[in-house]
Amino acid sequence: MNHKDPQTLRRLLSRWTTGVAVITTVGRDGLPLGKAVNSFHSVSLDPPLVGWCVDVRSTRYDEWVEAPGYVVHVVSEGQTDLVKRFARSGGDKFDGLDWEPGPFGMPLISEASVRLDCQMWKQVEAGDHTYLIAEVIEVEDGPVSALLFHAGQPRTLGELAELHSAAQAVTTLHRPRVAPTTPLLKAL
Ligand SMILES: Cc1cc2nc3c(=O)[nH]c(=O)nc-3n(C[C@H](O)[C@H](O)[C@H](O)COP(=O)(O)O)c2cc1C
Numbered sequence: 001m002n003h004k005d006p007q008t009l010r011r012l013l014s015r016w017t018t019g020v021a022v023i024t025t026v027g028r029d030g031l032p033l034g035k036a037v038n039s040f041h042s043v044s045l046d047p048p049l050v051g052w053c054v055d056v057r058s059t060r061y062d063e064w065v066e067a068p069g070y071v072v073h074v075v076s077e078g079q080t081d082l083v084k085r086f087a088r089s090g091g092d093k094f095d096g097l098d099w100e101p102g103p104f105g106m107p108l109i110s111e112a113s114v115r116l117d118c119q120m121w122k123q124v125e126a127g128d129h130t131y132l133i134a135e136v137i138e139v140e141d142g143p144v145s146a147l148l149f150h151a152g153q154p155r156t157l158g159e160l161a162e163l164h165s166a167a168q169a170v171t172t173l174h175r176p177r178v179a180p181t182t183p184l185l186k187a188l
Contacts, residue, residue, distance in 0.1 A: 017150040020075045024107040025067040032107035036086035038149045048136040053129035069119040073112035077145040115140040
């Protein structure tokens with residue numbers, strides 16, 4: 001398999017189930033800026049650090065790397081539309097959305113599962129992305145169930161469990177009913 005083919009690599013890595021976050025900050029024009037990401041993850045507990053990777057092809061790339069910080073909204077189960085809104089390229093993604101400026105001036109969106117107000121800590125250029133590590137300076141708790149992202153689709157935990165049961169049923173259906181005869185199958 002050609003690991004240098006971006007489509008192949010993307011398809012295989014999509015089996016790595018993640019959550020989805022909407023990251024917000026303030027752009028050069030003083031207006032809110034946002035993006036749906038699944039590269040977000042925890043980095044360190046002491047100091048409290050988190051990180052995500054911004055695509056260098058992002059239309060507002062320069063503003064993301066200049067930003068003094070960002071807010072991470074861990075998307076909750078009922079926020080699939082929010083992911084679609086923030087996955088669009090360009091345009092005003094905040095148009096008609098309920099948001100408010102937070103204590104550090106960053107845009108806050110409600111109903112997130114977890115909200116983290118963060119200050120930029122370190123940046124690392126990494127191929128076609130830049131890794132933005134930030135220190136968490138404020139945390140807010142929300143609905144427990146977060147939306148997941150698996151095989152290229154946003155999914156709830158319940159949907160993933162259904163997919164898992166369906167996959168198991170197919171495996172059972174295709175299991176040979178007679179005793180395997182070849183040494184290889186016996187070994188299995
Ligand atoms: C589930 C999901 C995960 C994504 N993860 C990232 C990511 O980690 N980093 C990134 O830069 N873009 C990511 N994107 C793409 C951005 O959301 C999208 O390219 C961006 O919002 C386009 O906007 P822009 O060109 O206006 O910046 C992801 C999109 C989706 C749907």
